[in-house]
Amino acid sequence: MEEIIWYIIAGLTLASALGVLIMKKPLxxxxxxxxxxxxxxxxxxxxxxxxLATAQIIVYAGAIMVLVVFVIMxxxxxxAEKKPSYFLGGLSLVxxxxxxxxxxxxxxxxxxxxxxxxxxxVKSIGLLLYTKYIYSxxxxxxxxxxxxxxxxxxxxxxxxxxxT
Amino acid sequence: xxWIILLIKIIVVxxxxxxxxxxxxxxxxxxxxxxxDRIGANRAGAYFYTDNILLxxxxxxxxxxxxxxxxxxxxxxxxxxLFKEDFVPKGTSNFIHSLGPFMAxxxxxxxxALIPVAPDFEIGGYKxxxxxxxxxxxxxxxxxxxxxxxxxxxIAGWCGNNKFSLLGGLRxxxxxxxxxxxxxxxxxxxxxxxxxxxxxxxxxxxxxxIGGFLPAWGIFTQPLAFVIFFVAGMAETKRAPFDLxxxxxxxxxxxxxxxxxxxxxxxxxxxxAEIALLSALVVLMFFGGWDIPYVTLPGDWIGALIxxxxxxxxxxxxxxxxxxxxxxxxxxxxxxxMHLGWKILLPASLLNLLxxxxxxxxx
Numbered sequence: 001m002e003e004i005i006w007y008i009i010a011g012l013t014l015a016s017a018l019g020v021l022i023m024k025k026p027l028x029x030x031x032x033x034x035x036x037x038x039x040x041x042x043x044x045x046x047x048x049x050x051x052l053a054t055a056q057i058i059v060y061a062g063a064i065m066v067l068v069v070f071v072i073m074x075x076x077x078x079x080a081e082k083k084p085s086y087f088l089g090g091l092s093l094v095x096x097x098x099x100x101x102x103x104x105x106x107x108x109x110x111x112x113x114x115x116x117x118x119x120x121x122v123k124s125i126g127l128l129l130y131t132k133y134i135y136s137x138x139x140x141x142x143x144x145x146x147x148x149x150x151x152x153x154x155x156x157x158x159x160x161x162x163x164t
Numbered sequence: 165x166x167w168i169i170l171l172i173k174i175i176v177v178x179x180x181x182x183x184x185x186x187x188x189x190x191x192x193x194x195x196x197x198x199x200x201d202r203i204g205a206n207r208a209g210a211y212f213y214t215d216n217i218l219l220x221x222x223x224x225x226x227x228x229x230x231x232x233x234x235x236x237x238x239x240x241x242x243x244x245x246l247f248k249e250d251f252v253p254k255g256t257s258n259f260i261h262s263l264g265p266f267m268a269x270x271x272x273x274x275x276x277a278l279i280p281v282a283p284d285f286e287i288g289g290y291k292x293x294x295x296x297x298x299x300x301x302x303x304x305x306x307x308x309x310x311x312x313x314x315x316x317x318x319i320a321g322w323c324g325n326n327k328f329s330l331l332g333g334l335r336x337x338x339x340x341x342x343x344x345x346x347x348x349x350x351x352x353x354x355x356x357x358x359x360x361x362x363x364x365x366x367x368x369x370x371x372x373x374i375g376g377f378l379p380a381w382g383i384f385t386q387p388l389a390f391v392i393f394f395v396a397g398m399a400e401t402k403r404a405p406f407d408l409x410x411x412x413x414x415x416x417x418x419x420x421x422x423x424x425x426x427x428x429x430x431x432x433x434x435x436x437a438e439i440a441l442l443s444a445l446v447v448l449m450f451f452g453g454w455d456i457p458y459v460t461l462p463g464d465w466i467g468a469l470i471x472x473x474x475x476x477x478x479x480x481x482x483x484x485x486x487x488x489x490x491x492x493x494x495x496x497x498x499x500x501x502m503h504l505g506w507k508i509l510l511p512a513s514l515l516n517l518l519x520x521x522x523x524x525x526x527x
Contacts, residue, residue, distance in 0.1 A: 027322060028260075031260075031263075031315075031319070034315065038312075050299045050300060050301045050305075051300070051301050051304070053301075054301045054304045054305050054307075054308045055304075057308040057311070057312065058304070058307060058308045058311055061311070061312060062308060062311025062312055062314070063311065063341070066311075066314050066315075066318070066337060066341060067341075069315075069318055069337070070318070070334065070337050070338070070341075073318065073321070073322055073330065073333065073334060073337075074334060121300045122300055122301060122304075122361060123300075
């Protein structure tokens with residue numbers, strides 16, 4: 001039963017990732033990406049990592065992709081159609097194969113781990129974040145802070161230019 | 165047996181969601197008439213007469229429901245929606261046009277899976293928790309579903325293929341992102357206070373008394389968080405005074421201008437299910453769920469039934485409160501909306517979070 005669901009979700013994940021590339025309209029591509037992120041959350045949920053799945057939905061599908069869709073709609077790009085670039089496509093194909101070759105040993109390890117005792121609940125992730133990975137957590141929060149300050153500065157500067 | 169229990173739970177909770185949404189529709193139609201000093205729907209079914217002796221009581225009931233407007237709002241409108249032409253505007257596919265109402269309804273009903281509707285009880289040796297899914301992420305899942313619900317509106321706005329719909333979709337996306345922040349932060353302060361993400365445990369934590377007389381309901385321990393959560397939640401449901409996405413005097417009907425028939429009714433259903441969901445969350449986190457102060461419910465099915473009735477009555481009260489607010493207050497201006505969200509609610513919720521965290525550490 002679980003295996004069948006896994007195959008369905010994995011197939012949808014790949015199909016939606018392909019859809020991002022081959023859809024003609026930018027907005028359809030964006031919706032395919034939303035579906036893709038949702039399906040990755042479903043894969044997390046199948047591994048009993050409910051917190052990761054929920055965080056994936058809240059952060060990526062619920063916040064970042066809404067902004068992407070928002071910008072596409074605001075610029076009304078639905079008239080603009082993506083032109084295929086064979087050079088970039090070939091380049092990314094080579095890059096994907098290189099990446100896959102590099103990641104293959106790591107992937108083998110993950111497959112052997114999956115389904116055993118993965119600790120994906122809120123408590124264990126919280127404990128890990130605030131003890132073992134506290135420095136990277138704080139650095140990430142400072143990074144986001146810098147981005148916020150940068151956004152405020154950009155917004156203020158354009159305003160001044162308009163008034164003068 | 166486990167599957168049967170799960171199936172019964174799903175049926176009960178899904179019907180509860182549908183039933184609450186239907187009650188909201190009726191209160192909206194008839195209550196708005198009362199507020200505006202009109203009579204409201206009272207004709208459909210009101211003239212049902214028959215000479216058949218056996219059918220007389222049935223027709224009498226239908227007549228009563230007709231005079232109360234229930235036949236019109238819950239039966240006739242649905243039938244009308246089913247038989248109307250389903251119009252798809254030029255430039256969009258039928259698939260993506262249907263995706264809009266689907267995405268507006270589906271996440272809301274999925275979120276009901278995490279709502280506990282009654283206290284635990286034992287029946288026939290089985291210990292039953294009346295909650296469809298008991299995830300350890302609890303209330304975060306509901307929040308995730310709320311953030312997904314934005315897509316229904318944006319897709320609908322984009323599919324209309326006209327400027328009014330697009331403006332409505334854009335406004336709603338901006339509004340929902342803005343108020344999600346205040347909603348989330350006020351939620352975090354409740355999570356810190358109760359020390360759990362599970363809605364059931366939150367209710368259990370509220371059943372005690374503070375100092376022997378005051379029930380430990382969230383409204384008494386976190387009044388500011390209640391105000392922020394309720395206001396931000398009402399903004400998430402996109403109804404007046406926050407109904408800028410569909411403001412009919414400037415945008416025709418906003419994001420669902422180009423929808424007709426059943427797809428239009430699905431937007432309505434999603435909206436009212438959202439109202440009931442917000443009410444259920446408010447009741448569970450701030451008003452003690454099924455808790456009656458100074459009364460301990462028995463642990464068997466009778467206690468669960470009483471608890472369920474208490475819970476549903478509280479939820480219906482908050483649904484009616486939201487509908488009264490919707491028909492009382494005028495619409496905000498766009499800058500006022502953004503000002504309220506970013507400059508009042510968000511700083512207030514952050515301040516509340518700070519105070520809660522400090523008090524939690526100190527006490």
